[in-house]
Amino acid sequence: MTAAPPPEDERLARVALTRVLEPGDAIGGRWLREVGAGEVLHRLRGEEKPLAGVTARRWEGLRARAAKVRPERDLEVARGVGGRFVCPGDAEWPVTLDDLGDARPVGLWVRGRPSLRIWALRSVAVVGARACTEYGAHMAAGLAAGLAERGWVVISGGAYGVDGAAHRGALGAGGATVAVLACGVDRPYPRGHTELIGRIAEQGLVVGELPPGDHPTPSRFIQRNRLIAALTRGTVVVEAAYRSGALATARSAQELGRFTMGVPGPATSGLSAGVHELLRGDGVLVTDAAEVVELVGDMGDLAPARRGPVVPRDLLTSGAQRVLAALPARDRAVVRDVAVGAGTTEDDAIGRLYELQSLGFVERHGDGWQLTRQANPPVFTEGGGS
Structure with a gap:
């Protein structure tokens, strides 16, 4: 009701x-x-x-x-930029914000046509470092585009770096995105994202707790992060150092019982150190949108099975694979020795060898059988290199 x-x-x-x-x-x-x-x-x-x-x-x-x-x-100024005020009890109020208890917003200032409550029901936060690497920007944009293509709303903070890449990725895919600001929704921040935030207001939603004209402060950024976490089904962190606002968003998500996810980076990268710390705890490693949706989505939203490329050996029956493995890497072997190595009879071994010959894995030289170059496996060094 x-x-x-x-x-x-x-x-x-x-x-x-x-x-x-x-x-x-x-x-x-x-x-x-x-x-x-x-x-x-x-x-x-x-x-x-x-x-x-x-x-x-x-x-x-x-x-x-x-x-x-x-x-x-304030209401008049908000209307002048296409904004409105939404508070608890309104049909548009996202009830997930009530999970914040007494720290929930007094109300929200919203720019844009869609319903914030409806969009929040199927949303994921993508956050991360402002001074991100090209890898971080690429991963954020790709994740956001993939989520948008699957009908998910991408929510972020409108900042430089990962936030901006996530918003652009969602918009580029023709999807939905929400920017949660730490200032008035009529005052785009950072200034360098004025055009981007204006585009988000036209195609999506711009949201904030502060009234028109109000400015951001360090504490307001921190509180903004709890809002991002509460609005969404889960938070994905793409590149974050140990001291990072993005990690604060992830911690808020964990406290609220939301999913927390991280995209791994190089082990030597300080910008991924915070993400790796998150993954050592309760965070879940994700690499693409399908894996995010598998975690936060409905039953049946499964990511495809991951495996390496299929090689010809993978298509052989288990019996044929045992016979193939019984052949030495460089020398020839007679049928009797192959049968012993494969744990089968000589009749079965000879049948398998002719099958393998037709497939190009082995060749016959008199009474002996030898692997072809196609079937000869690489020689691995003790250290694991090829």
Whole structure:
């Protein structure tokens, strides 16, 4: 049963509180749960005694912010860029965000036409290093394109590096993508991605907790990561150093019971060190979109079986393979010795040898049989090289 949408005064109060409470403020979230947004805003604007859980100094700071809010103007600015405000109780609200408990967003500012709730139901986060390598960008774009082609929504943070490659990969495949920003949705950040974020707003969704015009800060980036994790079915990390915001997203995903995945890189790469640490824990190694979907998708969404190329020997029966293995690598052998080596009778061995001859694996020289060049296996050194 769908919850009733919030009354208009409650919605307007939540709009106002996006300028007062910082993203992820669990104390403020507790107030909202206990007394409602309207009462929280009323208390902040009045002379009543402070709500529980904050110091007098902190309460005065919140009151100073509350005195300046103009929610009607924020809604007008958002509408001017094709945006809207979505809050708990709305049909578009992604209920997966409720898993954040009191740290869930007060509400979300959303640009774009699709329904955020519907898109979040079948979404995967692809995140990673800003200063990624060509390999990282290639893997992120390929993963995102593959996910988009399979009908999955790719969610990332709109940043340089892996994030941007993931968004472009999804868009290039004609798929769906969502950029979650740590600032107002009317203020593309980073500036160098203004065109990309504008394209995402036209073809997908741009989402944020901060009201129009607000700027990003280090703490807001960290809180943005929890939002990416909560919106999606799972998080894929492509290149991340030990100290990385992408790993913070993965940790949030694990805490929320979401799938966490990592794309391996060179063992010597510092940019893959964080991913490898994730894989040494509860992270799952993935190399393409099919493997991601196998993990986060529905029953039956299986990745194809992985194996090396099929060689002619693979097509032989087990009996023929034993006879072939009984022949020496360089010398000839008589039927009796081949039969002993293969653990079979001489009659069976001679039949198998003629079968192998017709397939080009062996050749006969008088009473002896010898491997052809096609069948002669490579000689391996003690160290494992060929």
